[in-house]
Amino acid sequence: xxxxxxxxxxxxxxxxxxxxxxxxxxTGVLARWGLGVPMKFGADVEICGEGEPxxxxxxxxxxxxxxxxxxPDGRRQIGGFYFxxxxxxxxxxxxxxxxxxxxxxxxxxxxRRRVLIGLAGGDRDLAxxxxxxxTREIARVHGHALMLIQNAQERLSSFLVQMGERxxxxxxxxxxxSRQDIADHLGVTIETVSRTFTILESASAIKLPNARTVLxxxxxxxRSKPPRPGAAARR
Amino acid sequence: xxxxxxxxxxxxxxxxxxxxxxxxxxTGVLARWGLGVPMKFGADVEICGEGEPxxxxxxxxxxxxxxxxxxPDGRRQIGGFYFxxxxxxxxxxxxxxxxxxxxxxxxxxxxRRRVLIGLAGGDRDLAxxxxxxxTREIARVHGHALMLIQNAQERLSSFLVQMGERxxxxxxxxxxxSRQDIADHLGVTIETVSRTFTILESASAIKLPNARTVLxxxxxxxRSKPPRPGAAARR
DNA sequence: CGAGGTATTGACGGCTCTCAAGTCTGGTGG
DNA sequence: CCACCAGACTTGAGAGCCGTCAATACCTCG
Numbered sequence: 001x002x003x004x005x006x007x008x009x010x011x012x013x014x015x016x017x018x019x020x021x022x023x024x025x026x027t028g029v030l031a032r033w034g035l036g037v038p039m040k041f042g043a044d045v046e047i048c049g050e051g052e053p054x055x056x057x058x059x060x061x062x063x064x065x066x067x068x069x070x071x072p073d074g075r076r077q078i079g080g081f082y083f084x085x086x087x088x089x090x091x092x093x094x095x096x097x098x099x100x101x102x103x104x105x106x107x108x109x110x111x112r113r114r115v116l117i118g119l120a121g122g123d124r125d126l127a128x129x130x131x132x133x134x135t136r137e138i139a140r141v142h143g144h145a146l147m148l149i150q151n152a153q154e155r156l157s158s159f160l161v162q163m164g165e166r167x168x169x170x171x172x173x174x175x176x177x178s179r180q181d182i183a184d185h186l187g188v189t190i191e192t193v194s195r196t197f198t199i200l201e202s203a204s205a206i207k208l209p210n211a212r213t214v215l216x217x218x219x220x221x222x223r224s225k226p227p228r229p230g231a232a233a234r235r
Numbered sequence: 236x237x238x239x240x241x242x243x244x245x246x247x248x249x250x251x252x253x254x255x256x257x258x259x260x261x262t263g264v265l266a267r268w269g270l271g272v273p274m275k276f277g278a279d280v281e282i283c284g285e286g287e288p289x290x291x292x293x294x295x296x297x298x299x300x301x302x303x304x305x306x307p308d309g310r311r312q313i314g315g316f317y318f319x320x321x322x323x324x325x326x327x328x329x330x331x332x333x334x335x336x337x338x339x340x341x342x343x344x345x346x347r348r349r350v351l352i353g354l355a356g357g358d359r360d361l362a363x364x365x366x367x368x369x370t371r372e373i374a375r376v377h378g379h380a381l382m383l384i385q386n387a388q389e390r391l392s393s394f395l396v397q398m399g400e401r402x403x404x405x406x407x408x409x410x411x412x413s414r415q416d417i418a419d420h421l422g423v424t425i426e427t428v429s430r431t432f433t434i435l436e437s438a439s440a441i442k443l444p445n446a447r448t449v450l451x452x453x454x455x456x457x458r459s460k461p462p463r464p465g466a467a468a469r470r
Numbered sequence: 471c472g473a474g475g476t477a478t479t480g481a482c483g484g485c486t487c488t489c490a491a492g493t494c495t496g497g498t499g500g
Numbered sequence: 501c502c503a504c505c506a507g508a509c510t511t512g513a514g515a516g517c518c519g520t521c522a523a524t525a526c527c528t529c530g
């Protein structure tokens with residue numbers, strides 16, 4: 001992936017646009033505090049496993065990570081994707097409910113949770129930052145749940161809009177994840193994802209130079225509800 | 236149906252209205268620290284509204300609360316139900332993404348978020364408790380998302396198992412919320428909820444003395460997957 | 471070029487939504 | 501006491517979206 005080559009460009013773009021998100025390797029909480037050890041993970045390598053002790057907290061320096069859970073029947077739920085500056089692994093209790101894997105080759109800052117919590121105890125600012133990260137994660141997961149009650153077209157549209165805000169260069173999204181990853185995140189099948197991509201392209205909302213590249217042509221159309229024939233507002 | 240006060244009214248209430256008298260249930264974090272002011276809310280009264288400033292944090296003393304979001308097309312998503320000891324209103328940013336309403340007559344501890352954060356800055360223990368509450372909420376919302384990718388029977392079963400763990404007396408659940416509330420939480424229609432209740436009762440997994448009372452007869456059956464004909468494990 | 475994984479497209483069936491009618495319950499008033 | 505009503509809940513029939521299975525196209529890499 002040519003993601004590394006694109007990064008400086010994106011960084012400039014974000015600054016110029018006043019983008020509030022995270023970019024580069026210096027913007028994360030851990031990075032700013034100089035905490036944690038950067039480590040490299042190859043594509044599809046597991047970073048932490050479901051059921052393992054929650055010993056570390058992670059921050060993406062660059063690359064992309066997915067958190068996931070395998071259901072007893074084999075289905076796979078992807079809880080979220082994390083990009084540069086995002087923190088993951090914030091979990092309650094002693095054991096991970098979700099495992100995490102690198103979607104593409106990635107660098108991840110790894111830090112002992114106990115140490116981080118300890119430092120936060122003596123640093124008001126860091127403690128508050130941690131709480132902010134946690135509440136932000138709550139909002140993100142809520143958004144995920146909200147998406148899951150919509151239909152396939154709405155789900156994929158929301159996903160693309162979100163990716164547009166998080167990892168797009170202007171209107172161009174280079175997806176690090178596969179169709180299967182997207183499907184498992186949106187709670188639909190890979191076939192439905194594929195069909196819906198085609199529908200959105202036919203509607204001129206997006207353009208697909210290739211399977212992993214999406215050009216957003218009409219964000220407004222993606223944000224608006226697709227024609228839902230009989231889907232009357234209930235109540 | 237108490238009237239829902241205007242926002243300024245509510246704020247004034249929060250500011251100077253103190254609830255006098257003995258309060259049962261000292262189970263929550265705020266209660267243990269003696270923080271916040273207990274207030275009463277009638278059934279269906281709004282506690283905080285979507286789009287309002289995030290000024291307070293709430294803890295249920297007794298009763299039940301739902302957090303919800305109204306979609307542009309009128310659909311309603313219930314993010315979660317909160318019972319005695321549960322904290323809600325932990326949100327990121329300045330504005331609430333979710334509103335909260337009392338499901339039944341309830342008593343809620345209300346506390347200024349800024350004050351709580353401030354106190355946590357000087358109290359290691361409280362700060363850690365707050366972070367635990369936040370990560371626990373993350374796990375809960377993840378569980379909600381996980382439920383939303385399953386079929387109707389699995390969704391209702393999970394919901395009942397969860398209620399069984401949170402508000403049941405032995406195997407008896409007295410539901411404070413309506414079928415519509417359940418439907419909007421599970422992301423299905425009220426008819427599907429109703430039909431699925433009937434199916435579970437026919438299967439002897441539960442018994443329904445009346446619509447708001449559920450007797451769990453076979454938790455194992457509720458936890459196990461229902462017959463999903465062609466639902467092969469993918470991948 | 472061929473191989474293998476990934477993605478798209480097609481046909482069909484089932485689960486759930488929609489629309490509609492029926493039942494139950496609690497409250498009100500004659 | 502009972503008729504009546506309003507609201508919540510249940511049940512039924514038909515339609516549509518999406519899952520399943522299957523075949524085909526595309527893309528990357530040896």
